[in-house]
Amino acid sequence: MDFEKLHREESGRILATLIRLLGDFDLAEEMLQEAYAIALQKWPSDGTPANPRAWLISTARHKAIDRLRRDQRFERKSEEIAKTADIAARPEGDREEEMFADDRLRLIFTCCHPSLPVEARVALTLRTVCGITTEEISRAFLVPLATMAQRLVRAKGKIREAGIPYRVPLPEELRDRLDGVLLVVYLIFNEGYLASSGDALIRRELCAEAIRLGRVLCDLLPKQTEAQALLGLMLLQDSRRDARVSAEGELVLLEEQDRNLWHGEQIQEGTELVESALRRGAAGAYALQASIAALHANARTAKEADWPQIAALYDALLRTHASPVIEVNRAVAVAMARSLEEGLALLDELEKREELEEFHLLPAARADLLRRLGRMGEAANAYRRALSLATNDIERRFLRRRLAELEKLRDSRS
């Protein structure tokens, strides 16, 4: 019996069921730890039970009843739990899988409830649904351990005191609530994918967890095409993980990436998911972004990508989900699809907008188009401007490198 593996793969599910049975996050977590400790003692000599999951749940549940009975304040509660017959904890066969699936979905929706602050939703989902330790989460988000622990305590406190229910939202609420869940999953993914610093190993794990969560949602809610599109988007982005940072830890732009390092099987799965989501009517932000990612992923070179189509998709995104990043990306797509000048003109327009003044990607994109147009002096100025605004270390190194290249070019000409 591989205990570590069981712990890793089953904890999230077992915890989800225990929280329903015990009605309390902390109690469920503690009792599960106790059940594991007992298993660790007993199983080597008594043999592993036929259904380790059910054994752990039933043991944790009995421990909880014992614990609550010892404390008079909880007399009523312990009786309540004792009354929910063992049947609720140990169904048979198919019913068992169904129960675990329902509990898992309940847990996800509760952890991602919109009345919790976003960073608490992310932390709580990683801690409870994914079973990542508080310590690991605090390292991944570069937050002191005590702060992260406090964040989790507060979130669990609010679930209890504000009466956040432990259930899957009603059909009429599902769409809105699912958007909130998908956002949390994508935030987890991006934290792993885009973070500038922090432990590379943990960041890798965040991406893997986000993809795993995406798969769980697709399995549990097969009719929700946006969930499918999000999973596709994450797989397509993640397929480039080995190519987007060089051996020296430098950022490599999409067009300069070694496409042999992209993971083909992920691209294929991601593309199939997106296509299926689109066929079934998905047209939300994840579907559009995933379509763009699929066009990039399936092009042999950056030039060969279907840029007119990419520009059109950014247009559509802009109509429903306007953001500075999308504005800039659209201008770049136009530059590639039609002409560099046309793209540059769009970026110049954006520069006039006050709210984009501090946005480093805008001068960085301008610098790149100016460089391609051979306007090296202006390009250098734009790189300097971008450098003065960028805060991410990897991006700053990249901008500095580009600027140095331009300066070298100028020196060799003069």
Add this chain to the structure above:
Amino acid sequence: MEYLLLIYHSEAGWGKVSPGDEAAIYREYGQLREELSGKGKFLGGSQLMPTTMATTVRVRDGKRVVTDGPFAETKEQLGGYFLVNATDLDEAIAIAARIPSARNGTIEVRPLAVRGQARQA
């Protein structure tokens, strides 16, 4: 659980509502109250007089300090409240979303504290 639904709206905006619209909004409020009462979910509630009618009271060092106006100047003002009985936060949110003022104002949903409970939060 009991929840207090605090209804915030713009008093300035409310002043500009036409008499016909105002009557329609009061009718909608009345219907919602009746429906909730019928299910035993409505525990109380009322519209409040505007903040120009408000008085703020503090006692400092045993001395009573009484001033005019509301506690805080904000864009939206507390204009009324519902006290409801709901199974959980989601039901309270669903009720809050049906309050007519939710469409142009803001409803704050606050669970009532059971004695001793609020301190640990």
